[in-house]
Amino acid sequence: MSNVQTGFGPFIAVYLTAQAWTELEIGLALSVGAFVTMVMQVPAGALVDATPNKRLAAAAALLAIAISALLLALWPETLPVMVSEVLHGFASCVLGPSIAAISLALVGREHLGERLGRNARYAAVGSGVAAGLLGAAGAWLSGASVFWLTALLCAPSLVALATIRRADLHPPEPQEREAGAMRGLGTLLRDRGVLVFALCCGLFTLSNAAMLPLAGTQVTRNAGDEANLIIAACIIAPQLIMALIAPGVGRLAESRGRRIALLIGFAALPVRGLLLMLVEGPAWLILVQALDGISAAGLGVLLPLLAADLTRGTNRFNLCLGLFGLAVGIGGTLSTTLAGLAVEWFGAATAFAMLAGVGLLSVLAVLLAMPETRGRAAA
Template structure:
């Protein structure tokens, strides 16, 4: 799945490669995370405590995150971007199948750590592939399209899980995972490697643009990441946000899976609400960025979490999953689209987009991973209510930091163009 060397043809939005990219995002919704949100509920019904599940998520996440910047640098420097998505899909699916068939302690630990490590490359590789296919002008639009198809794939997968588990049990789950992995691999094969501009994919100007404006195609040193205040501040905000946000859905799934005794179907409903919300958010986000700006759109996403935590920690009953998970779609959904766009603007012309984006994913992942064990401890000390309220309260800090440094974190397109002159 390498990239042949030669002249890059002009990128056309409505072509087979971009259609395949949408299909890839649809199938990656299930194929990139293995058991994903079902793991906690599945293991919780087999006697695993919230603290034990939090420790697995934390350790596996931290080990995987250590590899993420290296994966970003690899994506920046390689022409094998499609293979960097296909390989992890195969390995993650294999690990999930083994865990599902034989959920012994050692297998669960090894499987989750391995999934975190190989899965670390998919995010940067997919972002770089997208940027290389459409270029910077269409990047935010295509990222939103990616998210739309990813969340649509999640909804379809959750519905399929609900039906298949009801009809066929775990055997149906196994065949579903195999089918989604094959779907993702087929979509990868349909993306024409000759359509990927690898200079643009790492945040440099294309060959044509560089020739017109003088040679500006040499990448900056890695120290550009440490010198970028906007990138550092954005990383700090995302660390705080995901520290508060990451454990909330999984704890809600644990709570109601134990109460209702149906881990897969309960998790499918809870996760499906958030994914439907994210589909709507993906449709609306390009319009929001154009009309109210990148910064205001990011602020809306950050503000959703404190409200979410307050509702989750203040009310009881299964009905609460509706507002809580809809707000998850607003918060996480908006940030999932806005973050790569902000990174592309902050690092424009540096040639370090993928490693910068990967470094950002590492920092936000550290927050998410550490929160799992902290949230597990909070549940053991004061119940689910305490964990939800603390998570929502912590998120206020992220919103305050963003308001203070907004212009550096989310520069407008005009500011970026002015700086590049």
């Protein structure tokens, strides 16, 4: 999954720039994709909950992503690119919850934390490998080859999905009867744990999303031609840290509780913001950015794990994931805008301090308001 999704990151902007698209047109296309991804989180989660065959849902999402990649490769014009962004945005909203649901069915709730940690490890490794492959293809072949290769990578993903047998999947637990997705959504919105963790997710991405782009802007001004290499290292370093520690985070959440694992992941965020305000050299920047691997491991493992805890005995797991995904999307969307305004009005150091402050608020929200859900899951 992470191999396939890597092609839809910065490579799109580079590719469309080479196709003589203006910055405004590229920004509009990417905004369409981001908007669809944000607003379809909850409906896609409800759809996956309602689908008895999660493997089929994941396969359909992979095929949709392959089609969106082919549209980009074949027709880099306005309408096909917009259709590609919409298709990819909705497919991504289905694919993530489908993988989480399959993981839950494979190992059960008792071992879900460790399984999610392993998922995060493979996702980090896959993203790093795919970034290297796609970057090499774009540099040595053509910009369009990035998306041909992305579509091609869907084939081994589908093969891996097909090797999961129905007998490998545990039968679902007894679930309460529901009148529909909207009633389930209303029930979730009345759950204190769901609301508090959604707030934590929003504060987390409000702090986190703008940090690397803001640091990248400063690096580009100071490092010139070496900026791309520095930013690449800033992306790879957290992936390595995440791959190393994610299974341990999952085991810690299962043995010591969810809040301690959350606090470790979230606490790295304000520290990183303050250090980015102080450091200047490329080597220091890369080391500081590696702290993002701790935060990413914490949120990546705990978000689906808490959704499983908070929806035990119901058919709302993926709907809950969609709610948390919506909170993440809102926080990320506001983050870059607020950070940009802070830089323009007060300077980069103040912007980093502001982001660190929001990160500290997310830590306090976990510490003071987030209930421990491990006992709830056991009950």
